[in-house]
Amino acid sequence: MIVIGLGTVWILDGLEVTVVGNIAARLSEEGSGLPITSAQVTGIAAALYVAGACAGALFFGWLTDRFGRKKLFLITLAVYLAATALTGLAFNPWWFFVFRFFTGFGIGGEYAAINSAIDELIPSKYRGRVDLIINGSFWLGAIGGALLSVLMLNTSVFPANVGWRLTFLLGVVLGLVILLVRRNVPESPRWMFIHGRGEGAEKLVADVERRVTAETGRELPPPADSITIRQRKSTGFLTVARTVFSTYPRRTVLGLALFIGQAFLYNAITFGYGAILTKFFGTPADKTGYYFAVIAAGNFLGPLLLGRLFDTVGRRPMIAGTYLTSGILLFATAWLFDGGHLSATTMTACWCVVLFFASAGASSAYLTVSEIFPMETRALAIAFFYAVGTAAGGITGPMIFAKLTESGVVADTVLAFQLGAGVMTAAGVVAAFLALPCERRSLESIARPLSAVRAAGGRVPAG
Template sequence: MNSAIGGTGSEYRSPGGSVSGWSSPKHRNSVLWIVALATAAIVFDGYDLVVYGTVLPTLLDDPTQLGNLSAGTAGVLGSYALVGVMLGALMAGAFGDRLGRRRMMLINIVWFSVGMGATALAQSITSFGMLRFFTGIGVGGLVATVGAMIAEFAPAAKRNTYNAIVYSGVPLGGVLASTLAILLEDHIGWRGLFWIGALPLVVLLPLAVVKMPESPQWLLARGRYDDARKICDATGIPMPTVTAKPSATSDVVGEKVGFAALATKPYLKPTLLLGFMSFAGLLLTYGLNTWLPQIMENAGFNAKGSLAFLLVLNGGAIVGGLIAARMADRRGPQRIVATTFCIATFALICLTLGLPLPVLLAAVAVAGTGTIGTQVLIYGYVSNYYPTSARAAGVAWCAGFGRLGGIVGPMIGGLLLGAGISSGTAFYIFAGIALAGAGVTLLVPAKSELPTPVALDTIRVPLSVQD
């Protein structure tokens, strides 16, 4: 079990000596609980993302709900939540590497649950937009935190797969939102759908308080050896071995922590490129999830049929994203992310060809893999790219800067539809963005080209701390 604090994460050895195995059934159960809780939390990120798109036709058609709402205003309104997500992600990056993974998780579960419940009570376009912004802060903090957490708990050979499982909660939440909208909106209205988004406060938070430990790797990076040992003893998670004793305020990359570490010379270029990758991925994700039902309704499908396209889009993202993640664990994430961006380009162009319905649905599913599924892979790629002291900041940067793309996506859709531009033109624009995302991905320097952190190479940790 040799790893340096500030490296890419702990490598665990099973009793038989195989790298990335489980050290005990207790270890495996603890990690699977963490993955399950993180996935459940992220499901509601996806739910929050897609539920707005599912209720948008109702809000556009019925001014008695919130007021008169035009397509352009609806696109801007959809972006309010994303501004909040960007702010929440950046706040998590600023504080997450200092406050810890567990504390940030619990805070943000409470935050976005309260926001969703309050949004269900909105009586005007203004209050609806403000509460969407508020909710977005909690969602952004959550997205930025879970990647760092999974990277520090998951065995090395399973990190991309477990990250994909967790972040597949986004399209799974989209499937949940689409399904519940089809089944329940006529009965509980759009407000009832938002009340469902508040359920984590009562069903998820109590479980997270009991079953979600702090990361031992993060504790060691902060010099809290006794706390790390207690958690490892209680959960069966192996105690990472460190080669140097970190201080309580800094640990790697020239003794810089969080965003300051990202600004150092070795990490500046890849940080910018990774940010633009996420920008492209989230522009596609939010643009399609917000406007696909309306685009398909304009193309002649009825309301429930257009929602079915949203379900297929997110379902394709789940299946395709998990398959791609397995390939990323074997071949490396960079090549796979570039490939899935290219797949999105092809699929989005196919949507303009007037295909028969079965083929059209298949193309939508493939588009889900190449857009939403690609963003799932990007989160895993980023969370494993950075050292411990900059991991939450790195994921937060990509989630935060990327949300600028998420803000632009719904606005592009709203402006195009408001101007009477055809759906085919919108799909071509999205396809060009996917192709640009593939190009940016190929420019990211490999981790092997970056220097190994050396700030902690002089002081040995006492033997009592090591396994």
């Protein structure tokens, strides 16, 4: 229930981003019902979507730590649904731009509320793999969006001014189903206890324990440790900022490196893949969706197949390894492309392998920042790193990479690949030195809650 109720929103995000990228060419055609250019869709609209996601992450992240995980992951999904529906009704560019921003606003809030809830509800033994797979499910939506765009852009099935609108409305229908499931997902008992709702938290956990005991026929072991908590209604923004930047500066550097690295690598590939296939390999615009579906499949298989290793081999070697491997492979892809050794099929195969590793690494960025900071700062910390990293790679990225990949000059596209690969590789080096061994450890042992009066057990390392 938790995985489906919370994780499936990433499918919506993947569907949303991919559909817009694939319908850009159709929207710019005469008869689409929207006077807009392809560059405006992939440039201005994409940047506004990302800007909205950054703003939404910060705004809803603050509210999530203040008012609870459950209340906010219902509100943020409602914002997404309303904005997506209104995007599908756009008849002029400014309307389309405004509601692309608010669609991103809702999705950004989802990232903060959902990642904090997932980590606080999933057992530590499985936290890494579950978190990676849920974040990686974005690419299931991307597969659906790519294939859906092929159908919706077929003018023999739907008129040119109808098909693209229906794609947005289908996203709304899927979101409504998720909203119904999500109503049954419980609040985080950690958040409840710290915020003065100890009786409710105890009842929730006791119900889970009784259910597990009944299903397994075994009594659960007693808790290995205890913490005395001074309950509070809220945590001030200055306290959060001091904790992130002063108490844990090395962890802050790690979080920023991971988010900026993955944002640049993904923008280097995904914001120009369609233009690359059509300009350099003569692929028809209405067929690029098939290629992207293959790329998206590689992205999902990465977290699915590598996720278990983050809990067994360990966080540091796997985070550093996936970042470095994907960066080096993208450098190799740039070299092959520059030498004229690739076709549309082999280029797609290269992207698929690069993103197999990059996707696991990118998902681990969300896992990392949700683990390494105290409970009271978790949602806002996720929001901050997502916003800064995504703004660096996701707002400047479309502007930089769209121009490079659409120029039709091989050297420009090679430069785009090299930029993404270089930043990703640098992030991998940072992870090799700064990533923490969080596997199979309780969240409280990784970062002591700010509300803790004293902790039985070992001292939490600083930095």
